[in-house]
Amino acid sequence: MLTIDNVVTSYGMIKALKGVNLTAESGKVTCLLGPNGAGKTTLMFTIAGILKTQEGSITFDGTEMSRFSPVKIVELGISLVPENRLVFPMMTVRENLETGAYLRVGKDKSAIADDVEAMFARFPRLEERSTQMAGTLSGGEQQMLAIGRALMARPRILLMDEPSLGLAPLIVEEIFRIIEDLNQTGVTIFLVEQNARMALRVADQFYLLEQGKITFSGTPGELEEEEVIHRAYLGSRRE
Amino acid sequence: MMDEYVVSVISNMGMISFLALSAYMLLLTGEISFGQQAYFAISAYLSAMATAMWGWPLWAGLLLGAAAAAFAAGLIGVLTLRLRGLYFSIATLAFAEMVRLLFVNFHYQVMIDGEPVGPDGAEGFRDIRWIFEHNVSAFEYMAIILAVLTVVVTLFFIAERSRLGSIFRMLGEDPLLTELQGLNVIRYKVLASCLSGFIAGIGGAFYAHFATYLEPQIFNVMLGVHGLVYGLIGGLGTALGPLIGVALDIGFLEAVRAIQGYRMIVFGGLVAVLLIFMPRGILDEERVHWLRMTWRRWRNAAR
Amino acid sequence: MTDFIQNCIDGVMIGSGYALLAIGFTVVFGVLRRLNLAYGPSIMLGAFVGALLYIQFQAQLFTVAIATVIVATLTGMYVERLCFWAIRRGAALASMVSSFAIWMQLEEMAVIILPERTYPFPALTDLAPIHIGPYFLRSEHLTMFVVAVLLVIVVHTVLYRTRFGLAVRAVSENPDAARYMGINIDAVMFWAFAMVSAIGGIAGFLILATDQQVTPYFGLWATFKGLIAMMLGGMGSLPGAILGGLILGIVETQSLWYLGNDYRDLSAYFLLFLVLIIRPGGIFGHALSERERAALRRV
Numbered sequence: 001m002l003t004i005d006n007v008v009t010s011y012g013m014i015k016a017l018k019g020v021n022l023t024a025e026s027g028k029v030t031c032l033l034g035p036n037g038a039g040k041t042t043l044m045f046t047i048a049g050i051l052k053t054q055e056g057s058i059t060f061d062g063t064e065m066s067r068f069s070p071v072k073i074v075e076l077g078i079s080l081v082p083e084n085r086l087v088f089p090m091m092t093v094r095e096n097l098e099t100g101a102y103l104r105v106g107k108d109k110s111a112i113a114d115d116v117e118a119m120f121a122r123f124p125r126l127e128e129r130s131t132q133m134a135g136t137l138s139g140g141e142q143q144m145l146a147i148g149r150a151l152m153a154r155p156r157i158l159l160m161d162e163p164s165l166g167l168a169p170l171i172v173e174e175i176f177r178i179i180e181d182l183n184q185t186g187v188t189i190f191l192v193e194q195n196a197r198m199a200l201r202v203a204d205q206f207y208l209l210e211q212g213k214i215t216f217s218g219t220p221g222e223l224e225e226e227e228v229i230h231r232a233y234l235g236s237r238r239e
Numbered sequence: 240m241m242d243e244y245v246v247s248v249i250s251n252m253g254m255i256s257f258l259a260l261s262a263y264m265l266l267l268t269g270e271i272s273f274g275q276q277a278y279f280a281i282s283a284y285l286s287a288m289a290t291a292m293w294g295w296p297l298w299a300g301l302l303l304g305a306a307a308a309a310f311a312a313g314l315i316g317v318l319t320l321r322l323r324g325l326y327f328s329i330a331t332l333a334f335a336e337m338v339r340l341l342f343v344n345f346h347y348q349v350m351i352d353g354e355p356v357g358p359d360g361a362e363g364f365r366d367i368r369w370i371f372e373h374n375v376s377a378f379e380y381m382a383i384i385l386a387v388l389t390v391v392v393t394l395f396f397i398a399e400r401s402r403l404g405s406i407f408r409m410l411g412e413d414p415l416l417t418e419l420q421g422l423n424v425i426r427y428k429v430l431a432s433c434l435s436g437f438i439a440g441i442g443g444a445f446y447a448h449f450a451t452y453l454e455p456q457i458f459n460v461m462l463g464v465h466g467l468v469y470g471l472i473g474g475l476g477t478a479l480g481p482l483i484g485v486a487l488d489i490g491f492l493e494a495v496r497a498i499q500g501y502r503m504i505v506f507g508g509l510v511a512v513l514l515i516f517m518p519r520g521i522l523d524e525e526r527v528h529w530l531r532m533t534w535r536r537w538r539n540a541a542r
Numbered sequence: 543m544t545d546f547i548q549n550c551i552d553g554v555m556i557g558s559g560y561a562l563l564a565i566g567f568t569v570v571f572g573v574l575r576r577l578n579l580a581y582g583p584s585i586m587l588g589a590f591v592g593a594l595l596y597i598q599f600q601a602q603l604f605t606v607a608i609a610t611v612i613v614a615t616l617t618g619m620y621v622e623r624l625c626f627w628a629i630r631r632g633a634a635l636a637s638m639v640s641s642f643a644i645w646m647q648l649e650e651m652a653v654i655i656l657p658e659r660t661y662p663f664p665a666l667t668d669l670a671p672i673h674i675g676p677y678f679l680r681s682e683h684l685t686m687f688v689v690a691v692l693l694v695i696v697v698h699t700v701l702y703r704t705r706f707g708l709a710v711r712a713v714s715e716n717p718d719a720a721r722y723m724g725i726n727i728d729a730v731m732f733w734a735f736a737m738v739s740a741i742g743g744i745a746g747f748l749i750l751a752t753d754q755q756v757t758p759y760f761g762l763w764a765t766f767k768g769l770i771a772m773m774l775g776g777m778g779s780l781p782g783a784i785l786g787g788l789i790l791g792i793v794e795t796q797s798l799w800y801l802g803n804d805y806r807d808l809s810a811y812f813l814l815f816l817v818l819i820i821r822p823g824g825i826f827g828h829a830l831s832e833r834e835r836a837a838l839r840r841v
Contacts (some may be wrong), residue, residue: 241584246626265735271684273563311763319819321819321822322818322822325777326575326777326818326822329769329773329814330814330818330819331812332769333770333812333818334811334815336766337808337811337815340804340805343804346804374728394635409727443819460766464642468642471635471636471639497605499651501650503647504650506646507643507644507645507646507648508643508644508647510639511624511625511643511647513631514625514636514639514640514643515628515629518629518631518633518635519635519636
């Protein structure tokens with residue numbers, strides 16, 4: 001569905017991505033692993049259209065979109081759950097969800113209302129807090145809200161930038177359960193993570209990004225086999 | 240001998256440069272002050288009172304004025320310690336306007352040779368004639384201004400290389416980091432404030448005796464923002480930046496008399512366009528660094 | 543006591559004009575996190591064109607109003623494109639300096655249009671003052687107040703019940719997140735600026751039609767009033783801006799009455815200074831978002 005072909009992106013004077021190749025297949029969960037500073041967020045921003053590639057191309061369902069503006073990219077059906085959630089703190093939970101559907105507002109009123117209800121059904125905790133200001137929610141709740149908000153655009157692919165960041169382990173488990181559920185209802189997910197252990201549970205395909213280049217690509221099974229990766233990311237040597 | 244008109248223009252540039260440098264100093268520490276004109280004013284009035292009403296010599300009046308300005312600036316520095324960014328700026332603006340309005344209500348005159356002399360509220364303060372009574376020519380006065388300005392700018396250059404300069408710039412970049420280095424942020428902020436007031440005060444005292452006439456209206460927000468903007472246009476990389484800004488504006492004003500009625504329209508537009516391409520001014524930190532490196536390389540190659 | 547209350551009434555009426563000006567600053571600050579120093583002068587340019595029409599062509603009150611608002615809005619758009627859009631996102635200081643440069647530009651343009659010091663402006667209304675008990679309400683004041691209230695209601699509706707308003711609020715709270723929602727940041731900023739300039743135009747028209755004259759000092763004056771009102775009530779807060787405007791109006795009228803003309807402006811600045819030193823968040827004590835706090839730390 002989403003193909004990234006030899007993408008080179010510079011962040012100021014630093015070449016953050018030095019020729020990245022990967023594919024996120026429709027209906028699957030694709031996970032990009034990598035240490036801090038490897039360029040994961042740069043890649044996310046490049047896909048979302050915030051940063052522009054100097055070389056290479058990004059193709060989504062056959063459409064070459066590397067030159068598109070962020071607005072057009074959302075219109076294409078690509079929704080981003082940003083790093084650190086970035087909910088709108090002074091808007092209510094409900095309003096946050098509504099901003100997610102921004103591009104549909106005015107055209108689709110009842111459908112949007114239905115979608116909000118659907119989000120509440122999926123995330124009951126959000127419904128409890130529907131009139132609360134998003135800034136007062138806990139980290140895990142904000143993550144749920146950010147995911148729900150991104151889903152409101154009815155995206156064809158969901159990009160998630162480090163959903164486990166800053167969350168307690170129990171909450172992280174819950175978030176990944178949600179990711180798994182989402183995928184099972186047919187949502188294609190492209191996930192960027194540092195927490196490889198949790199990612200192993202949900203991802204169908206792995207890529208490893210190190211210093212701006214892809215150094216590994218394979219299935220979860222293949223990931224677990226690789227010694228280096230084991231030590232670096234999963235924390236312990238393979239028994 | 241130099242044309243009287245040119246002397247007057249250069250003198251003007253010199254005096255305003257003090258104001259620009261004073262705003263520049265605070266800009267280094269990361270604060271945007273809309274109120275430096277208040278210190279300019281305080282020193283102008285006080286030094287003029289000293290020479291015209293109490294018979295002091297010019298240099299004594301100047302020192303008194305600048306010291307008073309420094310004191311006021313220090314006071315404001317202390318009061319606004321908690322304020323940052325925009326809040327600080329507006330507070331300085333409010334203070335400067337208060338000072339101006341206080342001068343509008345300030346009446347204090349003594350009789351000298353049967354004539355009342357002294358500040359008379361909005362009517363102004365006339366006959367600040369020290370330089371005429373002591374036969375200082377316009378040219379000599381300009382030279383004095385430029386000499387003092389050179390000293391001040393040299394001190395700036397020395398300070399830039401010194402620890403104080405780095406501390407001030409660090410305050411501007413990252414006050415938290417400065418604090419973590421064990422440096423007393425409060426002391427340095429207040430010091431910066433006092434120094435900026437003193438420098439503005441020097442300029443104010445010179446102005447009072449140059450113009451021989453003061454009125455509160457002169458020391459309005461326009462004056463202060465001009466001083467501030469000179470540094471921002473000329474660049475914050477070096478003390479020459481504000482001077483470039485001054486030269487650009489006043490020099491431009493005089494050089495292009497043909498467009499007298501449209502000067503601001505053209506200048507304002509030019510500044511806006513300039514800022515699109517050089518948002519940190521002409522001689523910003525990056526460019527100054529580049530210039531220094533190039534100079535060094537050129538010097539080494541010439542050996 | 544009667545005087546005091548009369549002054550309060552007058553103060554609230556006049557303050558409603560200030561509140562409108564403050565709203566302009568507040569929205570721009572909310573959406574762009576910058577100060578627009580060319581705000582007052584933009585309004586003044588509009589007013590000068592309006593005055594020109596009045597003097598040269600004996601234009602009607604309504605025409606003058608429309609002209610003022612349209613020119614103010616167009617000028618605002620010009621300022622936005624030149625000073626705020628064209629300058630890189632990170633260069634906040636440069637934008638403010640640029641707006642100052644344009645302030646100077648606009649003042650000169652206004653003076654070219656009408657070179658004298660004072661010009662007549664059409665009267666807002668000819669009606670006699672209304673008496674309520676021992677107090678009286680000048681009809682111009684009442685008109686200004688009513689229009690201001692209506693305008694506030696309109697702004698509130700736009701912000702909270704329209705798609706555009708949703709976008710404005712989203713951008714104010716977090717422009718990055720707003721971008722991820724597919725919101726066109728540049729367009730939102732542009733139209734928010736236009737809206738604010740139109741409001742400023744209306745506010746300027748109301749104030750000048752009440753005074754029945756316009757001078758070249760109006761630009762600076764309007765900027766000051768808007769700024770002071772905004773800071774009194776708490777920067778970044780719309781209800782704060784309104785409250786700040788009303789308080790400013792009351793403080794001015796009271797000090798004018800009890801202390802005389804010389805101390806009227808002084809009191810306003812003194813109050814502002816006091817509020818900033820003691821309670822920088824404004825009288826309303828609006829809790830600032832992290833982004834606002836960060837923006838305020840370094841302009």
